[in-house]
Amino acid sequence: xxxxxxxxxxxxxxxxxxxxxxxxxxxxxxxxxxxxxxxxxxxxxxxxxxxxxxxxxxxxxxxxxxxxxxxxxxxxxxxxxxxxxxxxxxxxxxxxxxxxxxxxxxxxxxxxxxxxxxxxxxxxxxxxxxxxxxxxxxxxxxxxxxxxxxxxxxxxxxxxxxxxxxxxxxxxxxxxxxxxxxxxxxxxxxxxxxxxxxxxxxxxxxxxxxxxxxxxxxxxxxxxxxxxxxxxxxxxxxxxxxxxxxxxxxxxxxx
Amino acid sequence: xxxxxxxxxxxxxxxxxxxxxxxxxxxxxxxxxxxxxxxxxxxxxxxxxxxxxxxxxxxxxxxxxxxxxxxxxxxxxxxxxxxxxxxxxxxxxxxxxxxxxxxxxxxxxxxxxxxxxxxxxxxxxxxxxxxxxxxxxxxxxxxxxxxxxxxxxxxxxxxxxxxxxxxxxxxxxxxxxxxxxxxxxxxxxxxxxxxxxxxxxxxxxxxxxxxxxxxxxxxxxxxxxxxxxxxxxxxxxxxxxxxxxxxxxxxxxxx
Numbered sequence: 001x002x003x004x005x006x007x008x009x010x011x012x013x014x015x016x017x018x019x020x021x022x023x024x025x026x027x028x029x030x031x032x033x034x035x036x037x038x039x040x041x042x043x044x045x046x047x048x049x050x051x052x053x054x055x056x057x058x059x060x061x062x063x064x065x066x067x068x069x070x071x072x073x074x075x076x077x078x079x080x081x082x083x084x085x086x087x088x089x090x091x092x093x094x095x096x097x098x099x100x101x102x103x104x105x106x107x108x109x110x111x112x113x114x115x116x117x118x119x120x121x122x123x124x125x126x127x128x129x130x131x132x133x134x135x136x137x138x139x140x141x142x143x144x145x146x147x148x149x150x151x152x153x154x155x156x157x158x159x160x161x162x163x164x165x166x167x168x169x170x171x172x173x174x175x176x177x178x179x180x181x182x183x184x185x186x187x188x189x190x191x192x193x194x195x196x197x198x199x200x201x202x203x204x205x206x207x208x209x210x211x212x213x214x215x216x217x218x219x220x221x222x223x224x225x226x227x228x229x230x231x232x233x234x235x236x237x238x239x240x241x242x243x244x245x246x247x248x249x250x251x252x253x254x255x
Numbered sequence: 256x257x258x259x260x261x262x263x264x265x266x267x268x269x270x271x272x273x274x275x276x277x278x279x280x281x282x283x284x285x286x287x288x289x290x291x292x293x294x295x296x297x298x299x300x301x302x303x304x305x306x307x308x309x310x311x312x313x314x315x316x317x318x319x320x321x322x323x324x325x326x327x328x329x330x331x332x333x334x335x336x337x338x339x340x341x342x343x344x345x346x347x348x349x350x351x352x353x354x355x356x357x358x359x360x361x362x363x364x365x366x367x368x369x370x371x372x373x374x375x376x377x378x379x380x381x382x383x384x385x386x387x388x389x390x391x392x393x394x395x396x397x398x399x400x401x402x403x404x405x406x407x408x409x410x411x412x413x414x415x416x417x418x419x420x421x422x423x424x425x426x427x428x429x430x431x432x433x434x435x436x437x438x439x440x441x442x443x444x445x446x447x448x449x450x451x452x453x454x455x456x457x458x459x460x461x462x463x464x465x466x467x468x469x470x471x472x473x474x475x476x477x478x479x480x481x482x483x484x485x486x487x488x489x490x491x492x493x494x495x496x497x498x499x500x501x502x503x504x505x506x507x508x509x510x
Contacts, residue, residue: 042327043297043360050449050457072297072361077458081446102373104492105298106327111360118357118441146509155500163492177506181493186373191336194305202305203332230506232497237359237369237418238436242487245410251432251485254401 001027001148004087004116006074008038008095008108011056011066015094015128018137020062022145023091030087031056031064032078034071034108039097043111044070051077071112079119089151090116091144093126094137098165100219100229101185113161114235122151123161125233129223130168139174140166143228156232163231165223178227183218256282256403259342259371261329263293263350263363266311266321270349270383273392275317277400278346285342286311286319287333289326289363294352298366299325306332326367334374344406345371346399348381349392353420355474355484356440368416369490377406378416380488384478385423394429395421398483411487418486420478433482438473 003023007016011033023029035052052068065082067074071092079086092112099107109125116123124147128140143166152158163182167174187207194202216222219229258278262271266288278284290307307323320337322329326347334341347367354362364380371378379402383395398421407413418437422429442462449457471477474484 037303040300040302041297042299042366044299045295045297045361045460047295047460048292050459051446052455052457054455073460076444076460077446080444081448081458102490105366105369105373105490106300110492111297114360118360142509147506150506153501153506154504155497155502157494157497157500160494160497171508174508176508179498179502179504181495181498182491184491189331189335191306191332193336200307200309202307203336204305205300205302205328205331228508230501231492232494232501233492234494234497235357235360235492236437236439237365237486237488237490239412239415239487239489240436242410242412242415242489243434243436245412246408246485246487247410247434249409249434251402251405251408253426253429253431253483254397 001089002085002087003027003029004075004078004083004090005029005031006033006071006092006112008034008041008071010034010037015096015137018141019091019094019144022141030083031062032067032074032082034074035066035068038070038108040106041070041108042106043072043114045072046070071108072115075112075115087121090121090123094140095127096133096135097127097131098129098223099125099127099163100165100223101183102187104163104182110163110233114233117159117161118235122158124164126164128166128168135168139171160232163233165219165229167223167226169226173226174228175226178222178229180217180219180222180229180231182231183220185220256344257340257342258282258284259330259333259338259345260284260286261288261326261347261367263289263296263326265289265292270351270392273396274346274349274399277396285338286317287322287329287337289329290321290323293325293363295361296325296363297361298327298369300327301325326363327370330367330370342376345376345378349395350382351388351390352382352386353384353478354380354382354418355420355478356438357442359418359437365418365488369488372414372416373490377413379419381419383421383423390423394426415487418488420474420484422478422481424481428481429483430481433477433484435472435474435477435484435486437486438475440475
């Protein structure tokens with residue numbers, strides 16, 4: 001299969017290298033990934049700036065391109081311009097840090113898989129639940145190669161992308177795979193004010209994840225319990241229940 | 256009411272000034288908006304860089320702060336640090352250009368309203384359906400002041416943000432208000448390759464909106480027909496139908 005591989009940690013991140021290695025054994029993998037870290041860019045695309053692209057050097061061990069843009073840019077550009085034949089699957093990751101709960105909204109990793117769906121391709125986003133840069137991505141990479149062979153999963157509409165989170169545990173401690181909903185776990189933000197040498201104030205956004213709202217069927221809880229979580233993702237943001245409830249109301253125009 | 260006013264076109268955009276004027280007549284409006292244009296940043300937040308903030312000068316005619324960050328940063332920072340008393344409503348806009356169909360995902364304007372909901376506040380995103388910088392925002396601004404008096408609308412859960420699009424028509428040609436779902440209208444991208452003076456290739460992302468998929472009940476179609484559209488927005492990206500269909504499948508771990 002032709003796979004476009006991207007991420008949001010940047011083209012030289014070890015999580016991407018691990019996926020490249022595990023997927024290239026059986027697939028034709030082309031990297032189209034951001035040149036530098038793009039974490040928390042969400043579904044940003046680059047309109048106001050030109051997007052630079054350079055081919056990866058053979059010594060990088062990767063085939064493909066580094067892009068001065070966001071993960072969504074990479075998917076669009078890979079599909080429309082760079083790859084001689086369009087990919088059959090977009091894989092994004094392995095992200096350093098889980099993408100569960102509200103983090104899914106901020107995640108460049110997940111947005112690449114969503115962008116694939118918008119463009120008519122199956123997509124897969126993968127994250128490892130640790131912030132240790134020395135993390136071992138090998139089991140997660142092996143799991144994704146295993147998952148790719150089984151796509152689409154029974155019941156999965158082919159254009160519904162999957163958001164996969166893998167616990168950072170030794171393989172024999174991983175309890176299995178759970179299909180989960182996105183929890184409402186949110187960040188508790190804390191802004192840390194600092195002064196620059198000229199006395200101007202600036203802020204750093206700090207934050208940590210709050211406990212989950214919702215039960216064991218959420219990504220947040222199942223991941224913490226040692227399960228690999230898989231959440232199917234939608235990109236239609238309509239709140240169906242609210243729309244049904246509001247539809248019969250007539251709002252007049254102002255005078 | 257205490258209103259936090261933000262946008263993604265930047266603090267000096269005329270769409271923001273129009274809303275400031277129409278809302279300040281009856282409300283205490285505080286601007287917390289990006290210093291420069293942030294279009295298509297989606298739900299990006301700033302983690303890897305410090306966020307600079309400066310108070311707006313009185314001669315700007317606005318009260319509040321300019322923030323070197325994204326619309327979502329502005330909402331977080333306004334609520335957590337800048338405003339002495341927390342806002343009761345977040346209004347984002349008026350954006351130059353409609354936010355319908357898949358554009359909703361890329362939109363910094365909409366993400367500010369979504370961020371409000373995440374933080375427990377009602378939110379409203381407003382866009383005018385034109386790309387003419389000389390556009391007349393006054394009717395749209397008047398409509399939003401009228402809408403704010405009526406929040407929450409009958410049937411609207413208070414924490415479900417609304418995405419409002421207003422046609423760029425003379426007021427007497429606007430046909431009414433429609434509650435609509437997000438259409439699947441997507442962009443057809445075109446990348447325009449250029450060469451820099453040193454022979455390196457770069458790309459501009461061009462693109463135009465494709466015709467709508469879906470009927471007259473979508474934002475895309477109703478807006479084009481001359482209606483103001485209101486779409487309630489969700490930030491749980493779980494694809495419910497796919498999850499139900501997949502849940503009974505057991506995926507084994509790899510060997």
